[in-house]
Amino acid sequence: MQNIVVSATRQPVTHILDWFHLSMRLRHIEQAWEGIKYLQDLNVYLRDVAIHVPRLRHLLWSGYVREASEAVKQMLAHLDQHPGFRDTLGKIRRLYELIGNLHTYLLQNEASIVNYCRRYWSGLPISSSPAESAANSLVNARMNNKRQMRWSPIGAHRVLQVRAAVADGRLKKAKLNLAACSPSFSRSPC
Numbered sequence: 001m002q003n004i005v006v007s008a009t010r011q012p013v014t015h016i017l018d019w020f021h022l023s024m025r026l027r028h029i030e031q032a033w034e035g036i037k038y039l040q041d042l043n044v045y046l047r048d049v050a051i052h053v054p055r056l057r058h059l060l061w062s063g064y065v066r067e068a069s070e071a072v073k074q075m076l077a078h079l080d081q082h083p084g085f086r087d088t089l090g091k092i093r094r095l096y097e098l099i100g101n102l103h104t105y106l107l108q109n110e111a112s113i114v115n116y117c118r119r120y121w122s123g124l125p126i127s128s129s130p131a132e133s134a135a136n137s138l139v140n141a142r143m144n145n146k147r148q149m150r151w152s153p154i155g156a157h158r159v160l161q162v163r164a165a166v167a168d169g170r171l172k173k174a175k176l177n178l179a180a181c182s183p184s185f186s187r188s189p190c
Helices: 002-009 017-034 047-061 065-081 081-088 092-114 116-121 129-143 153-168 171-182
Strands: none
Touching: 017 047, 017 092, 047 065, 047 116, 065 081, 065 092, 153 171
């Protein structure tokens, strides 16, 4: 997929992991934690895990990927010290699996995780959801079977290419280049 983007843009591309996808993984861990943090028998056992669960979101939002990975490793190591609890209690097993999945996800996407906080306050995108939503609503409106004039998949793709060119400024540049090459283009003021 990354090669397709690079070949389509013909310029360097910075790959950024969508905050939404990372946030959803954190949310699942937080929800699993909410389900077990009040178990009386496990308060002492889970104390070290309790320290890291709320920190993960802040660390990753602020771009501290190594620190977040280290916190995840510590959580897994602590849960590994008491495998009996993990094997007998489904809620703890689920938390362990979610944390393990997050660890793998962080390792695989470390280079694409940025300081989302800085990007957000700089007005830069942290998620592709606005673009996805616009494209989905446009395509869904025109591809609806009940409409009289329905787009073909090829036609929908072409319109989305134009919409993307408008959104990122490529269409305006192309129009200026085309106008400059036109024989009717006059360099003198009208």
